[in-house]
Amino acid sequence: MGQEDKLEGGCLCGAVRFNASPENKRFGACHCDMCRRWTAGAYLSIACGDSVEIQDETSIGVYSSSKWAERHFCSKCGTSLWYKLKNSSDCYVSIELFDKTEGFDFASQIYIDCKPDYYTFSNETKNMTGAEVEAAFATLNSGETNV
Numbered sequence: 001m002g003q004e005d006k007l008e009g010g011c012l013c014g015a016v017r018f019n020a021s022p023e024n025k026r027f028g029a030c031h032c033d034m035c036r037r038w039t040a041g042a043y044l045s046i047a048c049g050d051s052v053e054i055q056d057e058t059s060i061g062v063y064s065s066s067k068w069a070e071r072h073f074c075s076k077c078g079t080s081l082w083y084k085l086k087n088s089s090d091c092y093v094s095i096e097l098f099d100k101t102e103g104f105d106f107a108s109q110i111y112i113d114c115k116p117d118y119y120t121f122s123n124e125t126k127n128m129t130g131a132e133v134e135a136a137f138a139t140l141n142s143g144e145t146n147v
């Protein structure tokens with residue numbers, strides 16, 4: 001994507017500012033236990049590949065949440081920033097960070113079987129259970145799961 005597709009974003013306190021180029025405008029929700037604890041809700045994120053450019057990395061905290069992924073956050077205000085795979089530069093950025101979200105399209109929900117009964121999104125999306133997600137990921141990455 002070109003320069004014109006870069007979207008600006010940042011955390012609650014402003015210590016972390018960045019820009020990124022989403023691969024497309026389709027974002028997804030993850031209902032898994034880890035994401036819900038981490039973000040205080042379903043995690044709504046958009047694939048940004050390796051396009052994230054951070055202005056000042058000094059406030060970025062890193063939590064290694066599994067063998068294959070880590071979760072970055074603002075160490076000053078606690079904002080959840082992005083989920084990043086360790087064995088690649090693939091980054092899934094929280095859509096809530098972006099200053100402008102025009103055209104974003106809610107496309108998918110994963111770990112739908114982990115979603116508690118006390119909330120439900122009414123959007124029409126492609127939904128996958130945790131087992132379906134892990135099977136798809138295993139096909140791509142020979143046996144590792146993705147949480």
Ligand SMILES: [Zn+2]
Nearest residue numbers: 011013074077
């Ligand atoms: Zn902050």
Ligand SMILES: [Zn+2]
Nearest residue numbers: 030031032035
């Ligand atoms: Zn999750």
